[in-house]
Amino acid sequence: xxxxxxxxxxxxxxxxxxxxxxxxxxxxxxxxxxxxxxxxxxxxxxxxxxxxxxxxxxxxxxxxxxxxxxxxxxxxxxxxxxxxxxxxxxxxxxxxxxxxxxxxxxxxxxxxxx
Numbered sequence: 001x002x003x004x005x006x007x008x009x010x011x012x013x014x015x016x017x018x019x020x021x022x023x024x025x026x027x028x029x030x031x032x033x034x035x036x037x038x039x040x041x042x043x044x045x046x047x048x049x050x051x052x053x054x055x056x057x058x059x060x061x062x063x064x065x066x067x068x069x070x071x072x073x074x075x076x077x078x079x080x081x082x083x084x085x086x087x088x089x090x091x092x093x094x095x096x097x098x099x100x101x102x103x104x105x106x107x108x109x110x111x112x113x114x
Contacts, residue, residue, distance in 0.1 A: 002038040003097055007031070009076040014068065018059060023068035027056050028080050034096035039104055049099035051092055055080045 013027035031052040039047050057079045066075060081089050 007077045047100045049096040
C-alpha cells in the first residue's frame, strides 16, 4: 500500500485576548485523512480512512506568538503534531492503515436476508 496522509486543521478555538495578544489559539479541531493510491474499490476510487478529534495547544509561552491573520495550516498542523507527540501520530496513522486494510480485505461482511 502507498498511503498518503493529509491533515485538515482549519477550525480552531481561540481566547479573544491573552497576555495582550488577540485571538490566541488554544484548541485545534483536526482531521487526519489517509488515501491508498495503490488500491481502488470496485468503482475505481482509492480506499480512504479518516480520524478526527481535538487537540489543546500550550499557551503558557507566547514569546513566539503568530498573529491569527498570519497563521497557516502548516503552522497549526505542526502545533498539533508536537502536542500529540510522534508516538501518537504514528499510532493514528497505523490505525488508518488498518482501517484501509480491512476495507480491502474484510474479515466480516454484513448481508441482508431475503
